[in-house]
Amino acid sequence: xxxxxxxxxxxxxxxxxxxxxxxxxxxxxxxxxLSGFGCLALVSLVVAPLIGPTPIALGRVFDSAxxxxxxxxxxxxxxxxxxxxxxxxxxxxxxxxxxxxxxxxLRNPLATPFTLGVSAGASLGAMLVITFGLPMAVAGIPAVxxxxxIGSLAAAGVVYAMATLRRHGLSTTxxxxxxxxxxxxxxxxxxxxxxxxxxxxxxxxxxxxxxxxDVSSFQPIVAALPLMGTAFVMFATLPRALNLLTLGSxxxxxxxxxxxxxxxxxxxxxxxxxxxxxxxxxxxxxIGIVIPHLVRLLVGADHRIVMPASACLGxxxxxxxxxxxxxxxxxxxxxxxxxxxxTGGPFFLxxxxxxx
Amino acid sequence: MLQATDVxxxxxxxxxxxxxxxxxxxxxxxxxxxxxxxxxxxLLRLLGGLLQPQSGRIALDDQDLREIPHATLAQRMAMxxxxxxLAFDYSVLEIALMGRYPxxxxxxxxxxxxxxxxxxxLAETGTAELEDRSFMTLSGGEKQRVVIAxxxxxxxxxxxxxxxxxxxxxxxxxxxxxxxxxxxGYQLDVTATLRRLNTERSMSMVISTHDLNFAAALCDRVxxxxxxRVLAAxxxxxxxxxxxxxxxxxxxxxxxxxxxxxxxxVVPLSRRGDAAPGRRTGQ
Amino acid sequence: MKMTLMITRKTRTGTTRGPAGRIxxxxxxASLILVAGLGAQAPQRIxxxxxxxxEILFAIGAxxxxxxxxxxxxxxxxxxxxxxxxxxxxxxxxxxIALRPDLxxxxxxxxxxxxxxxxxxxxxxxxxxxxxxxxxxxxxxxxNRTGRAHRAEEVARGIEADLAAIAEAVSGRPRPxxxxxxxxxxxxxxxxxxxxxxxxxxDMLTLAGGENVFDxxxxxAAQVTTETILQAAPDVVLEVRADQxxxxxxxxxxxxxxxxxxxxxxxxxxxxxxxxxxDLVIPGPRIVQGAARFAxxxxxxxxxxxx
Numbered sequence: 001x002x003x004x005x006x007x008x009x010x011x012x013x014x015x016x017x018x019x020x021x022x023x024x025x026x027x028x029x030x031x032x033x034l035s036g037f038g039c040l041a042l043v044s045l046v047v048a049p050l051i052g053p054t055p056i057a058l059g060r061v062f063d064s065a066x067x068x069x070x071x072x073x074x075x076x077x078x079x080x081x082x083x084x085x086x087x088x089x090x091x092x093x094x095x096x097x098x099x100x101x102x103x104x105x106l107r108n109p110l111a112t113p114f115t116l117g118v119s120a121g122a123s124l125g126a127m128l129v130i131t132f133g134l135p136m137a138v139a140g141i142p143a144v145x146x147x148x149x150i151g152s153l154a155a156a157g158v159v160y161a162m163a164t165l166r167r168h169g170l171s172t173t174x175x176x177x178x179x180x181x182x183x184x185x186x187x188x189x190x191x192x193x194x195x196x197x198x199x200x201x202x203x204x205x206x207x208x209x210x211x212x213x214d215v216s217s218f219q220p221i222v223a224a225l226p227l228m229g230t231a232f233v234m235f236a237t238l239p240r241a242l243n244l245l246t247l248g249s250x251x252x253x254x255x256x257x258x259x260x261x262x263x264x265x266x267x268x269x270x271x272x273x274x275x276x277x278x279x280x281x282x283x284x285x286x287i288g289i290v291i292p293h294l295v296r297l298l299v300g301a302d303h304r305i306v307m308p309a310s311a312c313l314g315x316x317x318x319x320x321x322x323x324x325x326x327x328x329x330x331x332x333x334x335x336x337x338x339x340x341x342x343t344g345g346p347f348f349l350x351x352x353x354x355x356x
Numbered sequence: 357m358l359q360a361t362d363v364x365x366x367x368x369x370x371x372x373x374x375x376x377x378x379x380x381x382x383x384x385x386x387x388x389x390x391x392x393x394x395x396x397x398x399l400l401r402l403l404g405g406l407l408q409p410q411s412g413r414i415a416l417d418d419q420d421l422r423e424i425p426h427a428t429l430a431q432r433m434a435m436x437x438x439x440x441x442l443a444f445d446y447s448v449l450e451i452a453l454m455g456r457y458p459x460x461x462x463x464x465x466x467x468x469x470x471x472x473x474x475x476x477x478l479a480e481t482g483t484a485e486l487e488d489r490s491f492m493t494l495s496g497g498e499k500q501r502v503v504i505a506x507x508x509x510x511x512x513x514x515x516x517x518x519x520x521x522x523x524x525x526x527x528x529x530x531x532x533x534x535x536x537x538x539x540x541g542y543q544l545d546v547t548a549t550l551r552r553l554n555t556e557r558s559m560s561m562v563i564s565t566h567d568l569n570f571a572a573a574l575c576d577r578v579x580x581x582x583x584x585r586v587l588a589a590x591x592x593x594x595x596x597x598x599x600x601x602x603x604x605x606x607x608x609x610x611x612x613x614x615x616x617x618x619x620x621x622v623v624p625l626s627r628r629g630d631a632a633p634g635r636r637t638g639q
Numbered sequence: 640m641k642m643t644l645m646i647t648r649k650t651r652t653g654t655t656r657g658p659a660g661r662i663x664x665x666x667x668x669a670s671l672i673l674v675a676g677l678g679a680q681a682p683q684r685i686x687x688x689x690x691x692x693x694e695i696l697f698a699i700g701a702x703x704x705x706x707x708x709x710x711x712x713x714x715x716x717x718x719x720x721x722x723x724x725x726x727x728x729x730x731x732x733x734x735x736i737a738l739r740p741d742l743x744x745x746x747x748x749x750x751x752x753x754x755x756x757x758x759x760x761x762x763x764x765x766x767x768x769x770x771x772x773x774x775x776x777x778x779x780x781x782x783n784r785t786g787r788a789h790r791a792e793e794v795a796r797g798i799e800a801d802l803a804a805i806a807e808a809v810s811g812r813p814r815p816x817x818x819x820x821x822x823x824x825x826x827x828x829x830x831x832x833x834x835x836x837x838x839x840x841x842d843m844l845t846l847a848g849g850e851n852v853f854d855x856x857x858x859x860a861a862q863v864t865t866e867t868i869l870q871a872a873p874d875v876v877l878e879v880r881a882d883q884x885x886x887x888x889x890x891x892x893x894x895x896x897x898x899x900x901x902x903x904x905x906x907x908x909x910x911x912x913x914x915x916x917x918d919l920v921i922p923g924p925r926i927v928q929g930a931a932r933f934a935x936x937x938x939x940x941x942x943x944x945x946x
Contacts, residue, residue, distance in 0.1 A: 052866055054870045069901075107443035144829075200822055204822055212829060214829065216829070243454060244454050245443075246446065247440055247506075248441060254434060255457045302446075
């Protein structure tokens, strides 16, 4: 990139080099970018619950004199909108970073969190419960998200097993092919289930597949948090290794990276984050491919910056899209996946075309 | 400093190398020569610790490679593969900085010293002014020299790390077909860079190549590899002869010392057994 | 082929077209005369894809002419041995044609099926599904079409009388604001579909003495969000499901899902009711039972007239 922002301050203790007027500081770029994107995410979390199809008065929402049971404004704010905004943040962040990690792992800028079949597995799990009513509720968590999570992890497991089958190490080619094949296979089964189910159930499954952030309570968020938390802890160990992996696994290994371990952690964490996100909200497309590219266009390809920035931007983006989905044609609510596609796509095209 | 003893390797059931042995003294430049498929790249990856031999031993300064931790190994030995394809675009400086990875602790970010060392490595290969350019926009020769610089920056030691040992371990650079896709001009550039590194920094090198002239220009010892076995090994003047070239490539060639160039040259004449194609008249 | 045509002429039923679909001039002329002279020809072999239509056909006495039913039909018990010909998404055109029907009742949205049946020359009954009065209209129309007009009129009047009795029983009582939930994700309040201000289920609710919280909307069903539900603040939540296989504990668990919105008046006052059964969702003769159950759920203390 020839026109990325440069740091201007000079860290203390660096001798002035007469040939260089500019100091290159990774630390400073990291700090600046993260605070910028972090603010964006925070603002969206604060603003989103204020907007919605029903007009509510903030004064009433926070008026503790009114009993909660009678305070519809407060109910709408705290039960309908706030959990929804939080869910949007978590799902947006998870899918965006999973997208970055899968793209780095597969060394392919067209990879998305849904490329390797994780989302198809999740969809199949949800579908089976909705259609056949399997009793899979666990510890108060309803059956559909549980089955969806199991489906996603099963799909990830199958793909991983196939990629590590033949020889020592992980073949990303086999990973990609196995994932794409599994995607088609699961999609075929999903179609078959929809076809043979009665119309009402098929309709429900179709709605689930459109994605929905209306969680209506904090419980689904609390259930998803341990999984996403684990995934993000694993994400935190990856950025530098992923940078080196961009050079190719030989180059990375020659510089001391444990390539196999990095690939394993990358695959597992990204699959976990995707599975948890899809179980929470159904599959919402476009975030996992647009946000990583958008962020790279803005800040370069250093994963130490790209990953946290993508988390923040993904969160803000999905929350914003959800606000639009809720209000554009009120009182009718559009599926949020439609908004992510309609906004993200053209904007991304425009950004690509104006690049020098 | 580098010693391979009876190294054998197979990919699954496909044997590639058989009982390969040679050694390289500190400051020397070793060429691994052979036709495509002879196992050169595999041997280089074994020497770099990327693969483990099924039998035999590879030792760096008398220490078995398998016993050296990855990060330590990466500080003493760097590898430049034949081709570097980037999945995403980085700047030249960022790529040079990636060589600093083995020196950084878990969540440590590169500091000003690392940046200075990376810049020095770029200067070594004459690519310092490309620092802000995007890697994908470079020419083949520039890319190759940037990748070499990135490998070199693995060797630089920061003040804090250099404090405990006196001189630092000897540096070893492994290169796989470094001039394969380069024009003549760039070939000369890379050759000159490598020679300078060898003479000025006593950097040892192992270069795998099928370009005999390039090997002759740079290497003082060679290993001839044919179908995974060592055909001959030793000082280049002794080993590179018409009969060994014929055994290696099935080609009749003239091997002569070129006075102006200052090293041996190999001119292929005909396939073994065929008559020479004959001189072209006119042009 | 010739045999069939002769039989057709003799018994005054059936189509004017042979199985290959080509009109035989003599048969056409003869049949037109018959039509003109003797009134509508009652079909002898009826295929019904629609559960409501199947039930109506049996109720008006045309059950003996039914030769094939849809895959999701369960009533009346007499259809247990009849061949199944698929449903809304997967109608089996081959089986339908193999049954040699002279009347088929498809959904209006099954355009491909309708086109194919048209090409095969099979007459259709155009069924439209809508409000509660539409059910009565369908009963009468089917009566005319199957030559059972008299019986159909009796059935229709019976339904009207029974419905009126239910309305009478709950008249004068306060009408609770009701959220009528048609579908949602099992175990949670995601993707809730509720009845809008129109459609036969809305009519049942109104007749049973309830007021739809979404009255005024013109859609039959709409996906509602948590926000909309909270704003509507229904006094009663009435859920209907066709699936009767739910055990009491499963029903209790589904009802408990509404605890996610403890501030709703319906939840606070424990007025969330889940009713199961096909009489709630099929716009046929048993709609009377469905309406009675609605009334019982909305007004637990009312005495309903027995049939």
